[in-house]
Amino acid sequence: MSDYIRFFLIDDDADDVAIFKEAAMEANPALEIINAGNGHEALKILKHTPGNYPNVIFLDLNMPRMGGKECLAELKKDTALRNIPVIVYTTSSQSKDIEEAMLKGAICFITKPTSIKELKHILSTISKHVNGNLEKTLRNLSNTSSAFIVC
C-alpha cells in the first residue's frame, strides 16, 4: 500500500480543476490530484499506467469528446478498471442524471458544492477512508454534509 493517495479528476473546466486542487492541498497533504479534460483522454492515461491506478475517480458529466456517462460505461466495461470507485462530480442535481450515474455503476453522486470548506471536508473525509469502507463513509457524508451528495 502506497503512503500517498491519488484522486483522478476527469473534468474539462479549468476553474473547477483549480478549485479542486486548492481544496485537496489543504484537505490532505498526502493527496495527489491528476486531471484529464475528457473521458477519452482519461481512458488513455489509465490504460497506459496499468497497476498504478488512482484510489478514486471524480468524474464530471458534461465534457467535450467523451462525456462522463459514456466514460463511466467504458470504465465499467474494462475488467482492469472497473474496480476503481467512481464518484460523479458535476454541476447537475437532476434526478435523471443521478439515476443514470448510479445505474451505470458510480458509487456516489456529488453536486459541486459552492463552499470550498465543504469541498475540503469531502475530500479530506474520502482521502482518510479510501482503504476502508468507502461506501459507508460516503453515506455518512451525505447525511452530515450540507453539499448535495447521493449514494
Place this chain on the structure above:
Amino acid sequence: MILIVDDKKENLFSLKTLLQLNLYDVDTAVSGEEALKKILKTEYELIILDVQMPGMDGYEVAENITGYSKSKDIPIIFLSAVNIDKRFITKGYTSGGVDYITKPFDPDLLLLKIKTFARLYRQTKELNDIKHNLEQKVEERTAELIEANKELEASNTELQQYAFIASHDLQEPLRKIITFSQIVKERFMENTDASQYINRIIASSERMRTLINDLLSYSRLATDPDFVTASLNIVIRGAITDLELVIKEKKATINVDNLPTIEMIPDQIRQVFQNIISNAIKFAKPGAAPEMKIWSDFTKEKSAESKAAEKGVYCRIYIADNGIGFNEQYLDKIFTMFQRLHGRSEYQGTGIGLSIVKKIIEKHNGLVTAKSRENEGTTFILVLPVSQAVKPSAVLY
C-alpha cells in the same frame, strides 16, 4: 325574376304581359322539363306553375323544385282552371306550393300575392346569406383562436425551458465567484480591511444564488408530474427535516396535528410547507423563538371561510405562526413574485417563495390565503381537493 310555367302559349302570353306591365322581369317555360332545366341555371324569386300539363304535371315539377337545395326556398304559386277541387288544392300545398289560385283570377289580387311572396323570398334569402356569412366568420375566428392558442402554448413551454436552462447556467459562474472569493479571503486576507469587502462579495453572490435557485424551482413547476395518493404527515415531516438546521438554529418549535391523506404531487406540496415554514422562521418577532402550529379540517366548498364538514371534499390546512404578521391589505402582494413587504436589510428573502406556493396550490386545483394582523402572527390557509379530477397514478404513502 319570375318564371311562369304553362303548356298553353296564350296563357303564358297574357300572364307575362300582365307582369311585365307591372315592371317584373319574366321568364317562361312551356313544360315541366323545360322549367326544371331553367331553374338549375337561373335564380328565380317566384314560380307560377300551371297544374295540368302534358308530361310532367305541376305537382311533380313542384316536388322536384323543392328537392333541389338550390331552389327549395323559391315560392311556388299554383294556377289552375281545371283542378279546383279542395283535394287538388291540398295536394298543391303538400307538394311544396305556397299558394293555389284558381281561374278565373283577379289580376290585382294575383299581383299583390306575387309582390308579397317575392319580397318574403328576398328577405329570407338575405337573412340566410347573413347567417351563412356569420357562421363562416365564426368558424374562421375559431380556427384562428385555436392556432393562436397553440402558438401561445408552444412559446410558453419554450419560455419555461429557457428559464430553467438560463437559471441553471447562471449558477455556474456564480458558484465559482463564491468559491474563489472564499479562497482569496482565507489565503490572503485573514484579518485585513479588504476581507470585509470580500465578505460583501460573498454575501451578495450567495443572495443571487438563492434567487436563481428559487427561479429554478419556479420554472421546474412547469413540468407535469402525476398526482399520487400520499400522506400529508409524511410530506410535512420531510419538509421539516430539510429545514432542520435553521429550525435548530432559531430554536423554532413546530406542533403538527395528525393530517389526512390526499391526492397530490408530494415533492411540490413538500415545497409548499418548506416555503411557508421557512417564511415563518424568517419573519419571527425579534427576540422571540418561532412557534408554529399546523392542523386541518374538511369542508364542502373550495373556501377558506366555509363551515368545517367531516365529509367535505376539500382538505383545509392551517399553518399558524407567532411572527411579525402583516397588514391584510397587502394580502395579494405577498403571493406575487418579487414583492417584498420589508427591506432586504431587515429580513432576507427573494420574494419568490410564496409565489411558488401559490402556483403549486393552483396546480392542485386549490387555493391559498392568509389571515394576519401586524405583530400578531400569521395563519396560512391551504384548501386542497381530497381527490383530483385526474386520477392518481399511484398510492405512495
